[in-house]
Amino acid sequence: MRTVLAREMGGCSVLGRIWGVWRRRPGVRAVPKAPGFGTEAGHRLRPRGSSKRSRPLGGQPFPGLLQLENLSREELVDVLRAAVVDQKGKPGELTLFSVLPELSQSLGLGDQELQVVQASGKETSGLVLLSSCPQTASRLQKFFIYSRRAQRPTATYCAVTDGIPATSEGKIQAALKLEHVDGVDLVIPVKSPSRKDFQEGVKRTLSHFHVVAMGSGCALVQLQPLTVFPSQLQVHMVLQLCPVLGDHTYSARVGTVLDQRFLLPAESTKPQRQVPDEALLRRLCLTPSQAAQLPLHLHLHCLHLPGMRPGEAPMKLLAPLPSYFSRTLQCLGLHQQ
Template identity: 60%
Template structure:
């Protein structure tokens, strides 16, 4: 009880002060994206908004993540992670976790920030952080209860190479981590037994909705109801519609006379995604530049429990390269003008 009181006290209750601060942080995040666009015009950057951590110093990444904050109220923080940045890693590696102390200090937090929800390294989007153990536990309990009730709490946007056969549906398959060509990769498991479910195999489920489609590509909304490494990439691969920029699992799809089919997992290893000439022209890139194509998978929205700490929904804007791809392909989100 005392812990909950202290966290609520630290959050600032329902006063207007923290809310104003949150709005200010949102404007800073927009400036961060504008910075990417400005630099891309100067240097003619191929994919504006694509982060290369290996070219940044610790201080440069820390300063960038300070401007990536979308929301801050008491112990709760949300930021918009660029693609290519790992959330965790080895102590000597440059990761989001390694610069959180500087972000927390910048926000005036006295306690350490912990990750509550976050997308994978190659994905972009919302990262939910908390410096209060009680709030962290309460949110994690909310997410666990929602999964059991099959109520989605996170929404991703993805651009796919190929159009799903149905405009909406669910993808349900058992997955496991396995060694393929000397690498740890996710593979589907047919008809899992009770024994295999105890040995690392997990039943996974994702709801999908095709928002728009054109030129053999689609803009798809994905709502996972389970959490497994690379779940969304593998699920879309099994639909024969890999995510654009997926240079790992898209290799499992073969094509003969324009018809896609699944290749045996044992004989396929990750490689640069293969795109046809029409798609390359629409994306305004060459075949050689395909290897640099970032993953078009963005954690756009997180639903939160009703508290005084945060709104019910947090939203992260798309990275500049993602928006540019939608424009180039003529794909439309509900609030965007369609390309003429």
């Protein structure tokens, strides 16, 4: 198993690798453990250079959070290009499809079009896998499909949750559906679904979770989805009464009375900004208005990939935590035990 640590890209929602061009970049060197998790990273591939960087963040309370609305198309391409770890790897985001042609040209790929092979939700930080080779993309997509059918996890996320799961590890199973509510697509759990429900789009979902650390009423949790559904991990943690920190869509479904948490009806609970309690705000050193802008603390930390050639060892690709995520862990005293 080869382990590669992808370069941190200032909290942008994605980090990734492009497969399909097999010329190795120079400059391999050893690196320390990825922040917040103990997975050893054997080598890092030196990122491609860039003459531009994103604009400074000023007094933002969330260091390392890249604000796309402050970037031009050219600056965004430069930020993405600077985060490429070698000629077959680079980041992108689902909302950034429009700049993929320019990024392809910037990387010297000519007429080769970039396509997304693996990606998480648009608010989730971490890895996005892009490819300029259709054959490689097809092979990787088949690998991910086969792994899901075999219930073998290929992706590991890390999350900070507001609340601590009742057990240190386990499985979360739920039938979910997408429902259009007030102009927004929301994920709704379905109790005791019928055959007709499944025919109409309800899907059984499954995730593994493992509590890595806990403190200050919060937890650092590793999550491994075994199915693919929009916002699956956020909804699964809400069902555990432990919404992900910065989840401004589904956290409102968790109510509290006399310090006891309970689920509110998903169908009638509208999304609203997550409001941490006063003690948590103090630990995070945030004002209520700043907390309303808290980024989603859900990070695609690791992808398991197959060897690209017969006999080649599998690869584990790692993305360091964004700076704001690491800051939150420090404020809450959450460290791997």
